[in-house]
Amino acid sequence: MRGGNMQVLFVLLLVVFSGFLLFSHRNIKSESQFTIAGRGLSSGGVSFVIIGTLVGGASTIGTVQLAYTFGLAAWIFTLFSGVACLVLGLFFSKLLRSSEVVTVSELIGLKFGKRIQKYSSIFGSVGMYIHIVAQFLAAMSIVETVFGFGGISSMLVVFVLIFVFVASGGIVSSSSVGKIKVYLLYGLMVMGAAIALFKQHGLFSLINAVPDMNMLSLFSYGKAKALKDMFSMVIGVLSTQTYLQAIFSAKDIKTARKGAFLSAALIPPIGLFGIIIGIYMRIHYPELAQNTTQVFPYFIKMYFNPIIAAIFMAGLTIIIVGTASGLTLGVTTNLYVDILKDGILAKFRVSEVFKLKTIAFVVLASSMLIVVLGLDSKILDWSYMSMGIRGSAVFVPLLLIMLVKDEDYLKKLSPVVWLSPLVYLLLAVLMG
Template sequence: MSIQLIIVCVYIALLFGISFYVKRRADKGSTEYLFAGRKLSAGLIAVNITGLAVGAASTVGVAENAFKVGMAAGWYNAAWAAGAVVMGLVAAGKLRAMKISTIPEFFEKYYDTKGRVISAVGLVIIMSVITALQYLAGGAILASLLPDIFSFKGGMMMSAVVFIGITLIGGLWSSGLSNIVSVCLIYVGVLYSCFAAVNNAGGIENIAAQLPPTLDWFDPLAGIPMAVIIGWFIVMVTQAITAQGPVQIACGARDAKTARKGFLLGGILIFPIGFLCALLGIVAKVSFPDITATMALPKVVMSLNPVASGTTLAALWAADVSTACTILLGAGTLFSQDIYKRFINPSVSDEKFVTVNRLTIFGVGLITLWFAFNAAGILKTMIAGLSMTTALTCVFLFTVFAPGLCRRSSAFYTTLVGLLGLVVWEFVPALHVLQHVIYFEWLICIVTFLIVAVVDKTPIKVPEYVEEEA
């Protein structure tokens, strides 16, 4: 058995050990299972949001992009870090103080039932697409780095077993404590790989001398148009406020102050990883110039000694696991809270509801795995999918900061237009003069919201906060 495989097996065993350790706590009720009893500390919130942010796109994807455009690829993670910081400053404390569970619940509380239904549908689509992406990425990582053990589909199946199993057993408690291990492993693996890979390549100066002269590879502002980088920031700030993953983490906080502090600390943890992975992509450009860009990070990692490559392999897969578990839990929560409990069985007992949540997560996990087996190009559409949260964030920000402009039908029509806008963007190339779908989404959502404010005369009630914010 190879050293790399042993390290990965130990990591998997540790994750399942943590999950079974917290199972008794998660079994106490739906609040414990879905929101960790609303007892998460700032540290657990920080590693949770870091684990959610630092997935396959933030590691393998960034290195792949850096292989083509240089250090500027690292801005993807910087954008996620900015999203976490803005969430901490603007929304995390308010969401926790409102004692809500999901954005669709927020929509019905202050708007109407139609707003809850359409936002739940939109969010389930987003979470399902991103969950399927994690299966694809997990399969690619295991198949690339352990080809004698895993085929691509075999890697996807193993990833699914771990993703679904950990989430199913311990809920947010399991995800939270597992992310302590995952985030530490990510930092150890990526930092050591950067040090060893740069050293093996002869140092930064030697690397720079061998790079193609067509681009200033180490300039973080070269290689990618500024409009695209700004678009990444807008997308990530937008989704961080209303996507179910960050919302669920915020709602699991001990109190509003803890929620704010945890997201701000998470932003600090997220920021460096992108530029470190971009550096590995640049090293691959020099060391393995003829490989495909997708193989940039795997190829560099496997050129290191077995212990280093095994640790980094586990770190890359840890990034995928940490993202997938939180997203899978969020997708299950949306269905069970906003569809099953609200419309199918409102009087369900809390004990039975925990079982329903577990069955929902299992079902969502299998459906998204099937989707991953039968879909292609998910990575290319991930940013577009996250852009679907524009309408939700638009409604949330107006509700919190300008409730006088909010009307009963604002949530429904703004979300509907936001969803239709993505379809229009795909089929009307002339709109691409805006360079990124997020600009188009914000434009149509704000215009729609303001039009509804004029046409609809029925105001909403002013948002209430259950606890005093520190």
């Protein structure tokens, strides 16, 4: 199949999938359906929302990219995503689902007051906003590989796709995308790792051919930074509106807990498959070090049948765009519920869903500016930064709410909630 035919198939698959989302979720009319699926998601639906948002560019292209450079340390993102989902199921799902709120900042506001609700919502939104940038970078690398577009053209294509995904049906759309993503992810990553191992004549041969044995350590890019990234992942996942929104959307507490456990089991293996591909590419294509975001797309293009490659390139784009749309939904929900709903938006006599979609459009349009300013940044660097910011603003008050049952004493701890994001930012700057 020539390049032009591959491009046609790639576009056709994306159009069909986007059309499916728009058609199947055209009846989403209420705010409750858009944001929390009417609190009716099954355990599978909960898991699909979490995986559909958590596993995207950072877990695929970003993991292969980091594995190409540092090896096993690239597993930190998916491994500790799984750890975080396990903690979410064990300790936080009951508190969150029983609260009957729409945003985690709402729950914080009930305990600490409206001002802290808005404060934590802003920081949490900024953290998710930064993670959207990582998805832009990852999806753009695929569009550039398939079509040879420049950065701006690729960015505009990705923008349109993300907006279609998030506007088609909110949290229900995120669950549908997540279900498809699970099958696409495992199909793509298992086949990719199998091809790499076959070409390298097995796992032991791959290990023996590693150019630097330090790449086989989980701390290969520095123990202090690795530990910080592990910590950031756990508290970041436990503080992200979209992942917690999945818990809020569950039918009941038991369902929410099962959905978190299912996510914990499914996410970590994806990272291991990506590491195999990344190390293989480092061994055989050292020249790609100049543009490491292209490593995984290049692998797909080189080692898959062109028809399969087109399908998987489109699938990988869906995986990444699905994550970006879920994050955009989280930011949109935070801004709408915690800040804008009873403020400036109350003056406009249009449907609540239209207001939500408008906020989503503005969030995406403005995030493109950051993409333009940071095109050369490593995808996982953006992701870890975003996790830390979210965690510092949301995890600390959430943990206090879970541990401190005396509400009067809890309110006295408000200064801790105010200071934690500022302390994190100061430490991040000092530690580089």
